[in-house]
């Protein structure tokens with residue numbers, strides 16, 4: 001079976017990619033599968049594109065093989081685009097999903113529904129030896145709920161209601177999420193590369 005290495009340490013992303021790659025018959029491996037753990041790449045960029053490329057290139061050079069990296073986050077209009085590229089560490093260095101989403105809910109307290117618009121952004125970067133990288137962005141528009149609902153997914157999924165849906169991302173199955181998600185939309189744009197693996 002073909003394999004793609006994803007340069008991530010995030011279990012939630014790995015699960016999304018496993019569901020996304022099923023139809024291509026591709027096995028997903030990630031940094032979590034390596035016997036010798038690699039140090040986390042410091043995300044020093046100020047854009048999703050910069051950080052995705054940084055993660056892809058660093059890991060591709062280290063492992064000497066093609067890798068796919070994902071930099072993603074939530075942009076909330078009423079918060080001028082925050083948490084944005086800082087989504088993973090919004091409430092502190094420990095990267096705690098619960099604390100992050102409660103910080104967002106607190107900041108949006110009293111903001112009416114029609115002003116709670118937001119979008120998930122996912123930038124995928126492919127780095128491969130001796131070839132130019134591929135970088136593509138996917139988004140998913142929606143609104144922020146007043147409280148967390150649902151147990152599936154990860155991150156901010158329990159407080160994000162995609163447009164045209166009555167359910168939050170965390171109430172959808174992985175397959176349902178990925179049909180409409182930022183990650184699914186970005187992956188469609190690199191499908192040619194995926195099929196050639």
Ligand SMILES: O=c1[nH]c(=O)c2ncn([C@@H]3O[C@H](COP(=O)(O)OP(=O)(O)OP(=O)(O)O)[C@@H](O)[C@H]3O)c2[nH]1
Nearest residue numbers: 008009010070071072073074087088154155156157
């Ligand atoms: O509810 C969510 N559903 C999603 O589908 C999703 N995708 C991203 N996010 C948030 O954005 C951060 C990424 O930050 P990020 O790209 O730096 O990843 P990370 O640091 O968690 O792992 P790595 O891939 O860098 O190893 C994550 O931690 C989450 O908080 C999501 N939240």
Ligand SMILES: [Mg+2]
Nearest residue numbers: 041043071088
């Ligand atoms: Mg990260």
